[in-house]
Amino acid sequence: MQKTTEKKDTDLNDIMTMADNPEVIAFSGGLPDPALFPEKALAQAYQKAISQDRGVFQYHSAQGNLQLRQQLANRCQKDGQINAQAENVLITQGGQQAITLIAEMVLSKGCGIAVESPTYLGALNVFDQYQPNYYQIPLDENGMEIDKLAEQLELHPEIKLIYTVPDFQNPTGTSMSLTRRKQLADLAAKYQVYVLEDSPYRDLTYTGSQLPTIKSFDQTGHVIFISSFSKILSPALRTGWVIAASDVIGKLTELKAASDLCSPEITQRSICCYLTDNSLDQHIAQLCQNYQKKQKVMLGAIKDYFPSWAKATSPKGGFFIWVELPEKLDAGKLLIESVLPKYQVCYVPASAVYAGASKKNGFRLSYVGNSPDKIVEGIKRLGTCLKHV
Ligand SMILES: Cc1ncc(COP(=O)(O)O)c(C=O)c1O
Structure with a gap:
């Protein structure tokens, strides 16, 4: 709960650029699934x-x-x-x-x-x-x-x-x-x-x-x-x-x-x-059905492939899951040095979402934009990476 005015060290544009490579499984963007646009x-x-x-x-x-x-x-x-x-x-x-x-x-x-x-x-x-x-x-x-x-x-x-x-x-x-x-x-x-x-x-x-x-x-x-x-x-x-x-x-x-x-x-x-x-509510119901399924897949894969010290939230809606890592780990450093170049996965690291980059040991995953297969593959890769840190 500290006061801070320091600059964040990772910004939105850097993350979007990093995830642009088609080989990368990007869990970073808050982008809706384009297949569901009406x-x-x-x-x-x-x-x-x-x-x-x-x-x-x-x-x-x-x-x-x-x-x-x-x-x-x-x-x-x-x-x-x-x-x-x-x-x-x-x-x-x-x-x-x-x-x-x-x-x-x-x-x-x-x-x-x-x-x-x-x-x-x-x-x-x-x-x-x-x-x-x-x-x-x-x-x-x-x-x-x-x-x-x-x-x-x-x-x-x-x-x-x-x-x-x-x-x-x-x-x-x-x-x-x-x-x-x-x-x-x-x-x-x-x-x-x-x-x-x-x-x-x-x-x-x-x-x-x-x-x-x-x-x-x-x-x-x-x-x-x-x-x-x-x-x-x-x-x-x-x-x-x-x-x-x-x-x-x-x-x-x-x-x-x-x-x-x-x-x-x-x-x-x-x-x-x-x-x-049109019924916007009906359209939203379809989105919820699709996104809830994907969330379930991601949470299941996290359970199967992440080390037990990585703690994930289990939200009742929305786009995102947050993963908390042990304090000594810097998710931004890990992303740039290993997750992205070696495992070709992308997430949003904690330093981008805490004012003044005041915390580094966590990351955000979005599950809505990838297919269930890609979600499992990406989480598997990420899990392997985390087990090696
Ligand atoms: C919490 C929150 N507020 C605002 C926005 C801005 O979205 P838009 O300008 O597309 O409505 C976003 C986009 O991701 C968001 O997550």
Whole structure:
């Protein structure tokens, strides 16, 4: 839970480049399985949107298409138990732009930010631009340890933002318990700190039911919820959304307008057509079925081939499994010196996902993008490598 501002030693681009070789079995990327993109339905949706009127080729409002905002507000009321209207929704170019805009609104050079330890590396890349003081809050099987967060908030009034991925967290796959969700919303109100609730994996719940969002417990407008179509439809849509109090949406809309004027209308209207003519829930159910099978295969292979000292999480949804190694092992060094060149496997090492590369003994595996055979082969190779360290 230490404060740190040092630079990470491995970044997203390096990892993506390393995994580019077709011989490599890449468990590194958070990329959905391309075989599951609903390409026919999306092609029909684009065709329909284009045939509606020429407005799809025009500039439009920075806040985003009204019909899409309404559809998202309705979905949020149903699934996230958030009392949102279209005015509470901002359409962004993926969740990544939402993180960027919120960081721009809240952070300034040298301010404090509380993040889960570990956390999503793409968010760290955004936050790093502000050279903040990171307060790293440990995670257990119930998500961010809220009592530790409370201690840091009490000690450090310069903390301006709390960043959390409460559902099937990237990179560990853990989810925040119901009690902690309520406690976090209460802390945000007490300390007047914004919470960025980033939840792109929420819909990919394989077993059990979804927990209410943190936003659903927000009484004071301090919780900002974001999500995206990237993991449930296609990342190429580059469409995400923010749900927040109207004044927050107003500020973020100004920043969005300054950044890129507006998201492409043609994409937004095509998504509206897709949502009207198809069942997104049915599509998500297919994704869950496929991804759950692959997760089972990966966990089975880990059991068969990894040394018993490598401890893997067993999430109930999402894309990722986290493997904890003994403290003395540096997963980044191992990746560059052995895993990649000798065994031709790739993962995301701990140093990329801890603020300031403060921990090195772990790695993230994504199971969604490879076939079951490749998963077994890759885990077998990785297991052989681990047994030789
Ligand atoms: C936790 C989290 N947030 C945000 C994103 C950004 O995704 P996108 O911009 O494609 O919506 C990702 C992508 O992997 C992610 O894992």
